Amino acid sequence: MISKRKLYYLLSPSMRYSIRKIYYFPSDFWDLISGKRDKTIPPKGLIFIGPGDFKRIGEHYLNIFKEQCNLLPNHRVLDVGCGIGRIAIPLTNYLNKEGSYEGFDIVKNGIDWCQKNITQKNPNFKFTHIDLKNDLYNLKTEQTANNFVFPYQDSSFDLVVLTSVFTHMMPDDVVNYIKEINRVLKPNGKCLVTFFILNEESKNYMKSNSDFNFQYNFGDYSLMDKDVKEANIAFEEKFIFNCIKENNLTIEKTLYGFWSGRPKNESFDYQDTLILTK
Structure with missing residues (x-):
């Protein structure tokens, strides 16, 4: 029997977006006419990122940035794969006029x-x-990420964040992005990035976790679905660590998740989190 996840991956990106809008239309319409919708967050039908409480998860990450990355109100932040503002929205109440935020997606x-909804109120x-x-999000172009240059000057940011971005990118793309992260970070700047990291421990845990397993192995990385490669990607720990080292970044903290x-009581968050410094 085909799983819900497999069925979801069989749909094109545009079909997934359309189905989500239709599914959540009654709820979004009711929230609109009843005045219950929080206008600071997008309607459910427009949200294309992972599950969970949109607002709570954004606030959760803001706390992590402050506690683990020493984020200050006057810092410059780059949000790679910014989605539909989940990270940006809570930052609007934290960064001051000397600070700034850039996001691309x-x-x-x-x-x-x-x-x-954000820039007009927060220039x-x-x-x-x-x-x-990207197999999961955008099939309307042939432009790839493996030679993409971030549209920012060298040494521009105090903090670069990538939440559930490298879990949807192929190895060559990840290598290029890590190189670009090093380029745009200020000296002593920090980067928070999440992965699905494969090591002996996570592989042993996965053996009893049949619902979330990377069964297609390609050496440095493994896939959950071989047809939609960028749906979910896990990387060998050695590959990730070597890539970071080769691009002159230092792993300050390795915080494993419970994926x-x-x-859970031995884990930091759902995905594995690395705190890097330049």
């Missing part, structure tokens, strides 16, 4: 919403649409 609808928050190909079946 390959899904234009998300960028359009952020420009209209130091800017969002850029980058048209790059593989690791006990």
Whole structure:
């Protein structure tokens, strides 16, 4: 029997977006006419990122940035794969006028919403649409991420964040992005990035976790679905660590998550989190 996840991956990106809008239309319409919708967050039908409480998760990450990355109100932040503003929205209440935020994403609808609903009220928050190909999110272009240059000057940011971005990118793309992260970070700047990291421990946990398993192995990385490669990607720990080292970044903290079946009380968050410094 085909799983819900497999069925979801069989749909094109545009079909997934359309189905979500239709599914959540009654709820979004009721929230609108009843005045219950929080206008600071997007309607459910427009949200294309992972599950969970949109607002709570954004606030959760803000706390992590402050506690683990020493984020200050006057810092410059780059949000790679910014989606539809989940990270940006809580930052609007934390960064001051001396601080700033830049975000880019390959899904234009998300960028359009952020420009209209965030930038207009917070001119130091800017969002850029980058048209790059991705099996899960964008099939309307042949432009790839493996030679993409971030549209920012060298040494521009105090903090670069990537939440559930490298879990949807192929190895060559990840290598290029890590190189670019090093380029745009200020000296002593920090980067928070999440992965599905494969090591002996996570592989052992996965053996009893049949619902979330990377069964297609390609050496440095493994896939959950061989047809939609960028749906979910896990990387060998050695590959990731070597890539970071080769690009002159230092792993300050390795905080493993519970995605593989690791006990929650022994885990930091759902995905594995690395804190890097330049």
